Amino acid sequence: MGITKTDFMRGMQCPKMLWLDKHRPKLKVIPPEIQERLDAGNAFGDRAMGMFGPYEEMTVFRPGTTVPDKAAMVRRTQEHLEAGTPVICEAAFMDYNNYCAADILRRTDRGYDLYEVKNAPEVRPQFVRDAAFQYYIIRRCHVKLGRVFLVLHNEDESDPFRTVDITAEVRPLYKWINDNIWELNRLQKQREELMTKPGAQCTEPYACWYYAYCHGGQEPGGETRTL
Numbered sequence: 001m002g003i004t005k006t007d008f009m010r011g012m013q014c015p016k017m018l019w020l021d022k023h024r025p026k027l028k029v030i031p032p033e034i035q036e037r038l039d040a041g042n043a044f045g046d047r048a049m050g051m052f053g054p055y056e057e058m059t060v061f062r063p064g065t066t067v068p069d070k071a072a073m074v075r076r077t078q079e080h081l082e083a084g085t086p087v088i089c090e091a092a093f094m095d096y097n098n099y100c101a102a103d104i105l106r107r108t109d110r111g112y113d114l115y116e117v118k119n120a121p122e123v124r125p126q127f128v129r130d131a132a133f134q135y136y137i138i139r140r141c142h143v144k145l146g147r148v149f150l151v152l153h154n155e156d157e158s159d160p161f162r163t164v165d166i167t168a169e170v171r172p173l174y175k176w177i178n179d180n181i182w183e184l185n186r187l188q189k190q191r192e193e194l195m196t197k198p199g200a201q202c203t204e205p206y207a208c209w210y211y212a213y214c215h216g217g218q219e220p221g222g223e224t225r226t227l
């Protein structure tokens, strides 16, 4: 069990959030409006796959399920990289069991550029960290990775995709990822529950789905939920 991009982002917001994901996920409460936002993000991501024309998607599910078969996705991605496929979507990589699936890899003269799709109008710090995690894993898998872009959502739906080059922000985060990924690996396997004190991390940058559990049934707005 390694660290995925989602694990890393959640664990860096709060290590206890990652621990609960691994050991007590049934305590999670995802508000309907957040689920709607996640679904809208997935739909925008699906639209963006075609932004550079024909593409190959790497998603493979375990037979009879909708659970991604990560090992099969990594193998399929490797085949397409070796074949020089121009646009590879959901390109999967694994390094010492740490895993990411990149939204879009686009071939260039010198290798591939990475595109991370976000259903948002502007660059946010957490988007840069998210892309940096992918950059870290992909580089460790010896792929010649050039520039890193965010694909943001324009207001104009006839021209919905806006790319922003964040390579200069992403590259310096390589060491920060390396400094934290192994500690998160260790923490997620720890048997005892982490006793992190609630604080600002409970709502920033994302409202935590374990908020009620850690705050004695209180919701972020002060309402009480029956646990």
Ligand code: SF4
Binding pocket: 013, 014, 015, 016, 017, 020, 196, 197, 198, 199, 201, 202, 203, 208, 209, 210, 211, 212, 214, 215
């Ligand atoms: S509610 Fe706060 S302390 Fe509890 S897991 Fe979430 S972020 Fe961590």
